[in-house]
Amino acid sequence: xxxxxxxxxxxxxxxxxxxxxxxxxxxxxxxxxxxxxxxxxxxxxxxxxxxxxxxxxxxxxxxxxxxxxxxxxxxxxxxxxxxxxxxxxxxxxxxxxxxxxxxxxxxxxxxxxxxxxxxxxxxxxxxxxxxxxxxxxxxxxxxxxxxxxxxxxxxxxxxxxxxxxxxxxxxxxxxxxxxxxxxxxxxxxx
Amino acid sequence: xxxxxxxxxxxxxxxxxxxxxxxxxxxxxxxxxxxxxxxxxxxxxxxxxxxxxxxxxxxxxxxxxxxxxxxxxxxxxxxxxxxxxxxxxxxxxxxxxxxxxxxxxxxxxxxxxxxxxxxxxxxxxxxxxxxxxxxxxxxxxxxxxxxxxxxxxxxxxxxxxxxxxxxxxxxxxxxxxxxxxxxxxxxxxxxxxxxxxxxxxxxxxxxxxxxxxxxxxxxxxxxxxxxxxxxxxxxxxxxxxxxxxxxxxxxxxxxxxxxxxxxxxxxxxxxxxxxxxxxxxxxxxxxxxxxxxxxxxxxxxxxxxxxxxxxxxxxxxxxxxxxxxxxxxxxxxxxxxxxxxxxxxxxxxxxxxxxxxxxxxxxxxxxxxxxxxxxxxxxxxxxxxxxxxxxxxxxxxxxxxxxxxxxxxxxxxxxxxxxxxxxxxxxxxxxxxxxxxxxxxxxxxxxxxxxxxxxxxxxxxxxxx
Numbered sequence: 001x002x003x004x005x006x007x008x009x010x011x012x013x014x015x016x017x018x019x020x021x022x023x024x025x026x027x028x029x030x031x032x033x034x035x036x037x038x039x040x041x042x043x044x045x046x047x048x049x050x051x052x053x054x055x056x057x058x059x060x061x062x063x064x065x066x067x068x069x070x071x072x073x074x075x076x077x078x079x080x081x082x083x084x085x086x087x088x089x090x091x092x093x094x095x096x097x098x099x100x101x102x103x104x105x106x107x108x109x110x111x112x113x114x115x116x117x118x119x120x121x122x123x124x125x126x127x128x129x130x131x132x133x134x135x136x137x138x139x140x141x142x143x144x145x146x147x148x149x150x151x152x153x154x155x156x157x158x159x160x161x162x163x164x165x166x167x168x169x170x171x172x173x174x175x176x177x178x179x180x181x182x183x184x185x186x187x188x189x190x
Numbered sequence: 191x192x193x194x195x196x197x198x199x200x201x202x203x204x205x206x207x208x209x210x211x212x213x214x215x216x217x218x219x220x221x222x223x224x225x226x227x228x229x230x231x232x233x234x235x236x237x238x239x240x241x242x243x244x245x246x247x248x249x250x251x252x253x254x255x256x257x258x259x260x261x262x263x264x265x266x267x268x269x270x271x272x273x274x275x276x277x278x279x280x281x282x283x284x285x286x287x288x289x290x291x292x293x294x295x296x297x298x299x300x301x302x303x304x305x306x307x308x309x310x311x312x313x314x315x316x317x318x319x320x321x322x323x324x325x326x327x328x329x330x331x332x333x334x335x336x337x338x339x340x341x342x343x344x345x346x347x348x349x350x351x352x353x354x355x356x357x358x359x360x361x362x363x364x365x366x367x368x369x370x371x372x373x374x375x376x377x378x379x380x381x382x383x384x385x386x387x388x389x390x391x392x393x394x395x396x397x398x399x400x401x402x403x404x405x406x407x408x409x410x411x412x413x414x415x416x417x418x419x420x421x422x423x424x425x426x427x428x429x430x431x432x433x434x435x436x437x438x439x440x441x442x443x444x445x446x447x448x449x450x451x452x453x454x455x456x457x458x459x460x461x462x463x464x465x466x467x468x469x470x471x472x473x474x475x476x477x478x479x480x481x482x483x484x485x486x487x488x489x490x491x492x493x494x495x496x497x498x499x500x501x502x503x504x505x506x507x508x509x510x511x512x513x514x515x516x517x518x519x520x521x522x523x524x525x526x527x528x529x530x531x532x533x534x535x536x537x538x539x540x541x542x543x544x545x546x547x548x549x550x551x552x553x554x555x556x557x558x559x560x561x562x563x564x565x566x567x568x569x570x571x572x573x574x575x576x577x578x579x580x581x582x583x584x585x586x587x588x589x590x591x592x593x594x595x596x597x598x599x600x601x602x603x604x605x606x607x608x609x610x611x612x613x614x615x616x617x618x619x620x621x622x623x624x625x626x627x628x629x630x631x632x633x634x635x636x637x638x639x640x641x642x643x644x645x646x647x648x649x650x651x652x653x654x655x
Binding site for chain 1: 207208210211212213216218220221226227229230238240244246247269270272310313319334337338339341342346347348352384388389416418420445448449452484486506508512600601609619621622627628
């Protein structure tokens with residue numbers, strides 16, 4: 001199921017407050033997602049945030065507005081989304097560090113135009129809707145509505161491959177070593 | 191022969207090892223600045239049975255969680271103790287130089303690294319803090335990356351980078367007295383919007399830049415992030431190289447000459463073409479103050495809080511309505527005279543010696559009528575400030591004089607703004623709850639924050655008698 005977040009410029013401080021950033025990865029980040037919007041200062045679950053509205057099935061997709069995930073680089077924001085169960089975020093634009101963090105953590109950042117994002121948010125707000133985001137075809141399908149999203153090819157590969165990025169890069173180790181040797185001659189830096 | 195492309199593009203090309211089918215470049219990293227969240231990356235490195243490739247190009251700074259009073263013993267949180275201990279242990283195990291609490295070089299990475307001469311023109315510097323572009327003030331290409339990318343840098347000393355488009359921002363004319371780089375960048379973000387520079391590398395140019403001191407160039411590049419830019423840079427000139435020449439860890443003699451030669455080779459030519467241009471007239475820039483919950487919610491000091499009903503876009507109108515509700519403001523209220531409860535002077539944006547001098551000039555022989563803290567960006571800045579007697583000025587005014595750290599900018603260390611309180615802050619983000627749950631942040635320059643301390647409300651520093 002999908003929910004909509006209307007506001008533009010939702011920053012990563014909202015997605016996960018800084019005081020939670022020191023928790024180790026295996027502590028689980030699900031309850032920290034949009035924490036201060038969903039829990040009172042006393043820790044009571046408020047249930048009026050879009051993520052908590054009854055939609056019958058787990059929320060897997062967010063439809064957002066411009067510049068989603070702007071601000072601090074904290075990758076923990078994506079841990080929180082992922083641990084909560086979010087598999088894709090659809091938006092006209094993203095904080096770029098956040099967008100790259102999504103790709104590295106199995107969350108699809110799907111870029112659409114402002115108009116399409118607004119249409120999707122309106123659709124989702126009207127009543128609970130199941131969206132389908134297909135990474136291979138770059139398509140979003142919602143009942144009768146269908147549209148395409150953009151994401152770079154290397155992003156799709158990273159999301160789908162499950163290979164370790166460091167292993168992939170070390171295929172180029174000779175080039176890295178050669179660059180280092182050359183650089184040392186031109187401009188030693190250590 | 192100068193290259194016919196932007197400085198960003200020239201540096202990128204000089205550091206590119208290869209390119210993939212999507213056009214992403216594999217880019218070499220000259221400096222990697224890590225902080226207290228890096229334990230996750232070292233664990234990931236170990237899990238992959240990888241070694242740290244270049245300990246000599248990796249530098250660690252304890253800045254985000256460090257208390258600014260009482261030293262290491264003032265840490266009461268088990269989590270903070272854990273990450274500080276891990277940082278020490280990981281750096282020892284891997285041979286990484288650590289600027290720990292209690293060491294003379296300790297401070298915020300974006301203040302310490304430039305002042306020590308670790309950041310140099312023409313270099314590519316990365317780290318997990320989003321304000322890495324600060325180093326662009328020294329003509330280095332600073333790019334913020336996530337923890338996963340950091341693990342990749344630890345193992346390979348490279349990262350994959352999708353080339354950005356070039357945005358040239360020209361600042362022409364002359365700034366009025368008391369108008370600073372902080373006011374310039376807030377003016378830029380107010381016009382372009384928080385999403386305005388998404389996908390771009392910003393290069394600054396123009397008369398104003400040519401004479402702007404290096405520390406202020408760092409302020410400018412630092413906050414350009416809040417306009418959506420992935421990076422921002424000022425091509426190095428005489429001011430840059432003079433700054434670098436006096437830094438302890440910078441190359442000297444032949445090494446310095448080579449650095450300068452490489453830097454000059456990478457400069458954009460006068461016929462370099464940028465995809466987009468924006469021009470700002472310095473004469474029109476006044477001291478700026480934010481009123482909302484995004485750095486784009488910035489206005490000149492003489493302005494009124496805007497009316498959300500004037501917004502054409504429904505989602506933006508709602509955002510502004512909720513911003514005013516959170517900030518406890520109404521349309522038409524003047525920024526002038528807005529009561530302030532507390533002051534924060536510091537951060538990677540405005541925590542350098544010139545920032546403290548600027549604040550001290552306002553506070554000299556005056557008293558603050560509200561509480562506040564002055565947090566130098568590094569212990570070196572602190573020592574310099576004390577040598578100049580600035581600490582006495584802050585203390586005599588009634589403000590607290592602290593040790594270096596990120597402190598109340600991000601409030602991870604115990605320094606925070608109480609719920610509902612209004613803070614005149616020299617930091618870079620006024621997001622909801624950033625300085626503490628329920629906190630209300632008004633971003634401004636150090637001189638303006640100092641003036642607010644004296645008046646107990648937001649005032650025009652130019653009018654302070």
